[in-house]
Amino acid sequence: MMTLIRQVLDAEQSVRTRDGAVDLANSKLVMDTMDEYGLEEALRLREGGIDAEVIAVGVGPARLREALRTALAMGADRAVHVETEIALDPIALSKVVAEIARQEQAELILCGGQQADWDSQALGAATAERLNWPQVTWTSALSLQDSTLTGKHDVDEGREEFSVALPAVITTQQGLNDPRYPTLPNILKAKKKELRSETLEQFQVQPMVKITGEEIQVKERLRKILDGKDAAAAATELLHLLRDEARVIA
């Protein structure tokens, strides 16, 4: 079982930009919560009796090792870090992930449903296509028996129950489970676990999409906030504003 680990800005922190690019130099970075769900699910499958290693895989700069150490402390058996400063887009990154999956003979890949920095939903699906595996996205419940995964996932207008034979890529979402915190003994144990470093060169991959600018466009809001102590009067005034000023209602 392979779980993909990405490191992103803590959602509670505000984003800062510098010279037209997001500046993360002095920001707190954490494991993407979407990836925590994937890792937690893999750990639960293993604890439920699935005889398989849980490998945490990350592609990114040196500081990504912190997130991979966290993954080991949560319970992953070992970790692989492909170290690079190059920003790979999800389609390019999927090539690296698929290659590692082949090397490790993975049969199940768990991947975050939407990355909290890229707002991308592509990595899981692109990886599945490269491996010619099926995929299930936005999974909210998962179980594994005799190489068949069953579970629930969300689609455009509702929820489906599915079954799919391994190998497969599963993408996660909030609510899939409640990820554990690493305990102190496990943090200490994690220091002895294998965290292998690889270089990006061997994968022969180039980014296909270049970021040419990042800016925070805050839409100026009117912020006309009324006091609602007199509910009827406030409601009348709001309807007047929406009709005659904003012109959004008839």
Add this chain to the structure above:
Amino acid sequence: MILIAAEHANGKLSRSTYEIVTCARELGREGPIAILILGKDVVGAAAEAALVADQVLVADRAQFAQYDAELWSAAVAQIASEGEAHTVLIGGSRSGREYSPRVAVRLDAALLEDVTSLRFAKDAVSAQHYTYLARVTEKIETPAKTIVATVKPGSFAAAAPGSNHAEQFDVDLNLPERRVKVIGRSLEKTARISLSEADIVVAGGRGVGSADGFTKLVEGLADQLGAAVGATRAIVDAGWRPYSEQVGQTGKTVQPKAYIAIGISGAVQHLSGMSKSKIIVAINKDGDAPIFKVADYGIVGDVQQIVPALIDGLRK
């Protein structure tokens, strides 16, 4: 060729498809605009497509009665490659964003996700989209010959049907077997306008108090306005509302003309799904709630008093 994979339902093209047509027309890249329609009983949708496209490609068959990422990506990639499409445009719905990466990999194309603008100039395609939970506007560019883009709903005006009747072609496809079996399904049907198509969205959070409170306040107000109904993650998790109504990072992203938030405090994950709305209206008892920072209009007060007063006012 610019290939558009149509979104449609009940024999009609979805608004998103008309928006994608506008995106294709404004792209500035040569070639006919072809609309591909995958589905079962799509005669009506194909006829509508003929009024806005140069070509309509139709695959009307039982296999397409139900969406599947592998079937859809195989079909779209095959047609794109046979038609030598340099640009493939797909809706930014959950399913579109799910199968588009597979199309990009099959075509060895660059993928531009959830774009709000798309331009071809000087042998490169540039686009804008939102990142960091919709807090950052990112400009991206790719020199790739072939691109696949998903188009964010509500980012382009809907193209108006013209007087031309584009030719329709049936297509032959080599399709894989389905590997993901659907063994149960709960589709949440609503008589209301859908969240992605509505001009006004009325949404509720924990502050409405209960499932009944939601029905009375949020649905009551939406009824008066002909609006769609949205919900926060917290109350979907609490089982008050179906998942299909969830707005936010793990739900739908909307950008209506007016978003009316009732009893919603405004967590960053929720804001990422609605912060691009033209006008935001907030009603909440806590004046310090983050939702007021992004609101154009608001009332600090008891939603149980204020919303019924709004409903009364609209009835008059």
